[in-house]
Amino acid sequence: MVGSFLNVCIWRLPAGEQVVKGRSICRACRQEICWYDNIPLISWALLGGKCRRCKTRISWSYPAVELATGALFAGIAARFGWTPPALVYAVFGAALILVSVIDLREMILPDEVTLPGLGLGLIASFLMPGLHGVSTRWGGLWASVAGALAGAGVLYGIGSAGTLLFRRKLKAIGEEEAMGFGDVKLMGMVGSVIGLWKVLLVGLVLAPVMGAVVGLAWKVRSGKEIIPFGPFLAAGALIAVFCGDSLIHWYRGLLAGG
Numbered sequence: 014m015v016g017s018f019l020n021v022c023i024w025r026l027p028a029g030e031q032v033v034k035g036r037s038i039c040r041a042c043r044q045e046i047c048w049y050d051n052i053p054l055i056s057w058a059l060l061g062g063k064c065r066r067c068k069t070r071i072s073w074s075y076p077a078v079e080l081a082t083g084a085l086f087a088g089i090a091a092r093f094g095w096t097p098p099a100l101v102y103a104v105f106g107a108a109l110i111l112v113s114v115i116d117l118r119e120m121i122l123p124d125e126v127t128l129p130g131l132g133l134g135l136i137a138s139f140l141m142p143g144l145h146g147v148s149t150r151w152g153g154l155w156a157s158v159a160g161a162l163a164g165a166g167v168l169y170g171i172g173s174a175g176t177l178l179f180r181r182k183l184k185a186i187g188e189e190e191a192m193g194f195g196d197v198k199l200m201g202m203v204g205s206v207i208g209l210w211k212v213l214l215v216g217l218v219l220a221p222v223m224g225a226v227v228g229l230a231w232k233v234r235s236g237k238e239i240i241p242f243g244p245f246l247a248a249g250a251l252i253a254v255f256c257g258d259s260l261i262h263w264y265r266g267l268l269a270g271g
Contacts, residue, residue: 016082017053019111020075026126027119041069053079074114082110085251092255098144101137102254105130105206109247112199116243122195127202131161134205145208157205164204164212168246169197171216188239196242203250211257212250219249 018032024040025032036045044066050056057076064071085106093099108130112122135157138144142153145160175191176183183191204212224245231240253260 014053015107016079020078022111023114026123027115039064042067097141109250113244113247116241120241122199122243127198130202131205134202156208160204160208160212161201163209164200164216165197167216168200199243199246207253210261211253214257215249215253219252220245
C-alpha cells in the first residue's frame with residue numbers, strides 16, 4: 014500500500030500536482046482507475062500489466078516499486094523488530110525509493126522530499142538518540158546535525174572538485190556542474206538519519222564505487238554521459254542502515270592490523 018502511494022508521488026511531484034487529492038488515472042487514456050484495478054501488485058497481475066480500458070501497457074515500475082517497498086519493510090522488521098527505530102527506517106527507506114525512481118525518470122531530486130526528510134531526521138534523532146548509539150537526546154541531535162553537515166559537505170566538495178576537473182567535458186555536453194545540488198540535500202537528509210561515520214562511508218566509498226561501476230556499464234550501453242547519482246546514494250544509505258556498523262568495524266580492523 015505504501016509502495017502504491019509512492020507511485021502516485023513519483024508521477025505527481027515532478028509535475029507539481031497534488032499527491033493527496035484526486036483519483037488515480039491512466040496516463041494514456043486519462044480515465045479514473047477503479048479501486049479494484051488499483052490493488053497493489055494483484056491488480057497489475059490480473060490485468061496482465063495493461064489498462065482495462067485502453068489496453069496500454071502499464072509500466073513495470075509500478076509493481077517494482079510496490080514489491081521493493083514491501084520487501085524493504087519486511088527486511089527492516091526482520092532486522093530491527095517492531096521498534097520505534099524500525100518505523101524511522103521504514104519512512105527513511107520509503108523516501109529513498111521515492112527519490113531514486115524520480116531521479117531515474119526525471120533527473121531531479123525534489124525538495125518536497127529531501128528537506129522535510131532532513132527535518133524529520135533531526136527530530137527523530139532528538140526523540141530517539143539510540144539511532145546514533147548515544148543515550149541523551151541532545152547527543153542524538155548533535156550526532157544528527159554532524160551527519161547532515163558531513164554528508165552535505167562531502168558531496169558538495171566532491172561535486173565542486175568534479176566541476177573544476179571536468180569543466181571542458183561538462184561544457185561540451187551542455188552541463189555546468191558535475192553534480193546537482195539536489196544530491197547535496199539528499200545527503201544532508203541521509204546524514205541526519207544515519208550519522209557521521211555511516212554517511213562518510215556512503216559518500217566516500219559505497220555510492221562512488223557503485224556509481225562508477227554502473228555508470229561505466231550505462232555509458233557503454235546507452236552512450237549517455239550523465240547518469241543520476243541519487244539512486245547510488247540511496248542504495249549506499251540502505252546498506253549503511255543494515256550493515257554499516259559491521260563495515261566500519263571491519264575497516265577499523267584492517268587499519269589496526271596494518
